[in-house]
Amino acid sequence: QVQLQESGPGLVRPSGTLSLTCVVSAGSINSHWWTWVRQPPGRGLEWIGEINPSGTTNYNPSLKSRISMSVDKSESQFSLKLNSMTAGDTAVYYCARMISGEGIDYWGQGTLVTVSS
């Protein structure tokens, strides 16, 4: 089955930029939508945005001014950048696969990102 694995720094300084990568294995990145979701400690899940293999993106308007996503089909991975980080961005960040009409089917294990000086 499809496997997704996030990687990136566990600690980001305030006002810094978060860069996360998600590697897709046992499945092709050349179809479907690839998604980022986050969950602040003790709070609910928030959809960040998605990208398809052609590089078309859809972002959450609440974060749109601070995020960018990219896809590297040759490396079977996709990435998230979130700038101007604050303590409010501290969360577990998940990558996931989205199938049109079916929603998310596979998730990564998640990576905790803490914003602190």
Next chain:
Amino acid sequence: DIQMTQSPSAMSASVGDRVTITCRASQALYDYLAWFQQKPGKAPKRLIYAASTLQSGVPSRFSGSGSGTEFTLTISSLQPEDSATYFCLQHNNYPYTFGQGTKLEIK
């Protein structure tokens, strides 16, 4: 944004009980609604998609129903391994939104 109101936020039930969790949407979703189970430290696992389609490999005691604005996840006979947090996801409109989650404990 579509608001997803999930209830209850927490509950406790006994093995063998029938359990129902509800997600209400602020706008109609057709059937673009999925249910997930999450255990501590683990990735979420999809149980139901398209409101009522059981994910392959998921026990048949789990079922989903509803359309429009009200959706239900039912566990017909609760098992000890069902202790987890459950949440819904609407993917009919951007931005996609989640229910706040239901923490289910076994008595």
